[in-house]
Amino acid sequence: MISTELARALRDSGLVWRPRTGDAFRIDVIEADEELFVLSDMTVEAHEFSTGTVIGFNGTTEWALDSVSIDEALWHPHEHQLREALGPAFVSLTVIDGYIVMATIDGVTSTFSADAAADAYAKALLALLDSLGV
Numbered sequence: 001m002i003s004t005e006l007a008r009a010l011r012d013s014g015l016v017w018r019p020r021t022g023d024a025f026r027i028d029v030i031e032a033d034e035e036l037f038v039l040s041d042m043t044v045e046a047h048e049f050s051t052g053t054v055i056g057f058n059g060t061t062e063w064a065l066d067s068v069s070i071d072e073a074l075w076h077p078h079e080h081q082l083r084e085a086l087g088p089a090f091v092s093l094t095v096i097d098g099y100i101v102m103a104t105i106d107g108v109t110s111t112f113s114a115d116a117a118a119d120a121y122a123k124a125l126l127a128l129l130d131s132l133g134v
Contacts, residue, residue, distance in 0.1 A: 001036070006122045007076045013129035015085065017075040019046035019053060028074040036076065046070070082121035089128050093117060105131050 001024065002010075008028075017023070023039045039046060039055070047054045053070040083090060091102040091109060101112045101120040105128050112123040 001076055001078075002082075002116075002118050002122045004074065004076075006119060006126070007074050009126055010077070010122060010129065011074060013126055014132070015075075015077070015125070015129060017070065017073075019055065019070065019075075022078075023081075024076040024078070025055070025073045026076065027068055027072060077118075077122070079118040079121060082118060082125050085125050086121065086128060089124070093120070103128065
């Protein structure tokens with residue numbers, strides 16, 4: 001799982017979240033920002049309305065939270081979602097003293113390293129998004 005800082009950086013660089021079952025997120029505007037939630041078909045679902053996407057907490061009784069706007073949630077993309085978002089920019093992933101993602105951005109091939117593969121993918125995606133000026 002990528003760090004909250006990387007998740008915020010990706011969001012701030014323009015990564016768009018279209019919630020799907022299995023997605024992990026934090027509520028980014030209240031005291032619950034330390035708790036990680038996962039969208040499921042039963043308890044936490046994304047609901048599409050004309051006014052935007054709302055994440056509904058079905059049957060939660062521990063605290064008074066029915067739903068939050070998608071703007072109040074911070075998506076923590078999984079490794080495969082980060083790789084998918086890199087698209088054709090992704091060149092390779094190698095493991096040499098950590099994980100190294102190679103990506104071609106604006107015609108230049110660069111490497112992005114981290115202790116976890118998801119973090120290396122996130123760093124590469126962040127560079128791609130920043131180059132696009134999304």
